[in-house]
Amino acid sequence: MADHSPTALNRRRGLLIVLSSPSGAGKSTISRKLMESDPTITMSISATTRGMREGEVADVDYHFVDDARFQQMVDDDEFAEWAYVFEHRYGSPKEPIKEALKDGRDTLFDIDWQGTQQLEYAFRTDLVRIFILPPSMAELERRLADRGTDDAEVIRFRMDRAAAEIGHWAEYDYVLINDDVEKCTRAVQAIVAAERLRRERQPYLLGFVRELVERPN
Template sequence: MSSPAGAGKTSLSRRLVADYADMVLSISATTRPPRPGEEEGREYYFKTRPEFDAMVAADELFEWAEVNGNCYGTPKAPVLAAMEAGKDVLFDIDWQGAQQVAAKAPSDSVRVFVLPPAWSDLSRRLHARAQDSEEVIVQRLALGQREIAHWSEYDYVIVNKDFDRAYADLIHIYRSERMKPGRNPWLPAFVQGLAEE
């Protein structure tokens, strides 16, 4: 899932993970400092720039990008472990990361873009959070303009005018994509069993 900051992507993704036991949220590594209330390994793995660069050099990241002077990336090991355990992995990432994931796993990825109902809502939400300075909010809004330009590269677009409606739309996307034959490796044996009864 991708969106400009403040559109509700994180709230939607965290609720989906909480409601579906077969879904896990990928935790990104970042070089940005923690915000108040954030914990190591819950919101992010907080890394120094040299630590992050070492992860890139060792090919330990599934995807990564530099945004507003900070690096963000998805460590491979937890994603692969979750997939091997039969879990679906939800990425809360920007358009650059979504492009990289889709290129590496085209048949296994589903991209969802979350839009706000109006641009003014983003500014209001970012100010209401009171987590960032005015300078950072201005940067995040400018980044959001660049992010929105990539909406058409996604498989689905949700306009988050009403959270419950947007969440219902997200559930429909997840459940319908989960039911595709190629995403259910147990299905051929099941069908064969039906045919042999």
């Protein structure tokens, strides 16, 4: 007899969770809080051509590669998605994503709309797309300035880019306004919980229901 115990029923296919937002809208904070509240969710480790920053660890924060190696990975079709971001290339290796889906592990992606479109093409039924909006452009600019990491010229560039990124909000499954980071994080948690329970993500239900109705009284 097939194993239809609660443990078996929980062996669902993994979920790919995309959080996108303009820089400064809060997706990094929400991503961190989401993973802290649910250690079963892991962040996808991207390959990048940018240099390592202070405090970063190779193959933990990013896979740091040179331009030649990144291009070879593109040519060998090793990425599920990749894009230029602020003059550097970033990409999500395909094989770890496939392994996580098969093993029922959920993966979080901090990528822009370009990467999301490519990921949708490759893994549509496994993907949940969430876009985070700032409460206002003035508040977004204030947050960027308060970080203290960018000069005025860089902030202007990020604000121009933000307007273009926000234009893609309607391409996402869920759109949240981050006027309160705790409330927005709870909304993301609720989305993830609901998506995990979708019928098509619980493949063992078919066998369970069949056996349930065929079982003799």
